[in-house]
Amino acid sequence: MRGGSTTKRVLVTGSSGLIGSEVVDYFCRLGWTVHGIDNNMRADFFGPQGDTRWNQRRLVELHSTFRHQELDIRDRAAVLSCLAQLKPAAIVHAAAQPSHDLAASRPFDDFDVNAVGTLNLLEAARRHAPQAVFVHMSTNKVYGDRPNEIRLRELPTRWDYDDPAYAGGIAEEFPIDKSKHSLFGASKLAADVMVQEYGRYFGMKTCCLRGGCLTGPNHSGVELHGFLSYLVKCNVERRTYKIFGYKGKQVRDNIHSYDVARFIHAFIEQPRSGEVYNIGGGRDNSCSILEAFERIAAVSGKPMRHEYMEKNREGDHICYISDLSKMRAHYPSWIITKSLDDIFLEIFQAVRAT
Numbered sequence: 001m002r003g004g005s006t007t008k009r010v011l012v013t014g015s016s017g018l019i020g021s022e023v024v025d026y027f028c029r030l031g032w033t034v035h036g037i038d039n040n041m042r043a044d045f046f047g048p049q050g051d052t053r054w055n056q057r058r059l060v061e062l063h064s065t066f067r068h069q070e071l072d073i074r075d076r077a078a079v080l081s082c083l084a085q086l087k088p089a090a091i092v093h094a095a096a097q098p099s100h101d102l103a104a105s106r107p108f109d110d111f112d113v114n115a116v117g118t119l120n121l122l123e124a125a126r127r128h129a130p131q132a133v134f135v136h137m138s139t140n141k142v143y144g145d146r147p148n149e150i151r152l153r154e155l156p157t158r159w160d161y162d163d164p165a166y167a168g169g170i171a172e173e174f175p176i177d178k179s180k181h182s183l184f185g186a187s188k189l190a191a192d193v194m195v196q197e198y199g200r201y202f203g204m205k206t207c208c209l210r211g212g213c214l215t216g217p218n219h220s221g222v223e224l225h226g227f228l229s230y231l232v233k234c235n236v237e238r239r240t241y242k243i244f245g246y247k248g249k250q251v252r253d254n255i256h257s258y259d260v261a262r263f264i265h266a267f268i269e270q271p272r273s274g275e276v277y278n279i280g281g282g283r284d285n286s287c288s289i290l291e292a293f294e295r296i297a298a299v300s301g302k303p304m305r306h307e308y309m310e311k312n313r314e315g316d317h318i319c320y321i322s323d324l325s326k327m328r329a330h331y332p333s334w335i336i337t338k339s340l341d342d343i344f345l346e347i348f349q350a351v352r353a354t
């Protein structure tokens with residue numbers, strides 16, 4: 001780890017995960033020095049299928065400008081010392097307990113990682129690198145299940161909004177309280193508000209990216225987290241995919257991790273303070289579970305094996321589509337470069353190769 005000049009050095013937390021690893025790869029290719037933090041806690045959360053060491057090894061082999069550090073973001077002293085030595089120009093915070101469902105069985109771990117871990121990083125940045133741009137990966141679960149109160153219509157393969165006010169999706173003004181979030185949604189919301197506060201109160205250049213379905217070939221997908229990655233794995237390995245309620249017509253908007261990394265870069269180049277953005281695939285990259293089955297069957301040639309469970313997941317969204325207008329207005333050169341077809345094909349090729 002090296003101190004000194006703050007130019008072209010980025011700290012990425014959760015660097016072996018889906019978003020973290022994409023950001024590492026992206027900034028290394030730009031010629032930045034990238035310092036990654038990850039303790040493989042995903043394996044602890046989800047078992048061997050969630051292990052992200054393979055991705056850590058891949059990045060170390062690929063990029064000589066990447067340094068990996070085994071650090072737990074819950075370790076406040078270690079986080080402070082890391083920031084004091086590194087003094088990065090930017091921090092991309094993608095480490096998390098990312099599962100809606102898992103949080104209920106591990107509430108302390110969930111809150112300690114998602115909320116307290118984020119505070120540790122923010123305060124360490126304020127003390128040692130206050131000029132650093134701080135990008136926090138938040139989630140659409142900060143809106144709780146309130147999106148389910150939007151009037152819906154049932155189409156043959158999906159639910160859709162039946163209210164013209166939401167034709168373009170859900171925007172950042174959508175209410176964040178008085179709804180069921182899951183413990184995960186609540187811990188992420190605590191972090192989200194804290195990130196905004198370090199922007200508004202201390203003037204730091206922070207933003208929250210409230211993700212829809214973030215996806216890509218480097219996700220260590222498991223049943224409880226990583227929608228498309230897990231679904232494609234089930235198809236390729238001929239496993240049975242469980243649908244939880246809503247007739248399988250629940251809608252997710254999917255964005256490739258590469259397009260997330262491109263937005264993060266745009267924000268770091270022209271940062272603002274205390275911002276929030278909804279980031280997802282938008283309507284063009286949206287699909288229901290039933291539609292995802294059709295798509296992967298068309299790519300792999302194998303029909304999907306599935307089983308229907310009547311009960312939906314607690315607090316799960318029936319239809320969620322991100323309104324990308326604010327991102328596009330603030331960063332007009334940012335566009336989605338990976339279509340849903342690209343996403344399915346890339347994940348399929350990656351799963352088949354393993």
Ligand SMILES: NC(=O)c1ccc[n+]([C@@H]2O[C@H](COP(=O)([O-])OP(=O)(O)OC[C@H]3O[C@@H](n4cnc5c(N)ncnc54)[C@H](O)[C@@H]3O)[C@@H](O)[C@H]2O)c1
Nearest residue numbers: 014017018019038039040041042072073095096137211214
């Ligand atoms: N993937 C999605 O669909 C999605 C959707 C909305 C929001 N998000 C958010 O985006 C961020 C990244 O998600 P992802 O899909 O890349 O998750 P991921 O699980 O693939 O990556 C997270 C990484 O963080 C690491 N980690 C966990 N706890 C840690 C700790 N205490 N210290 C250090 N490292 C730790 C894990 O080992 C893992 O490699 C998360 O904040 C998540 O809540 C993801």
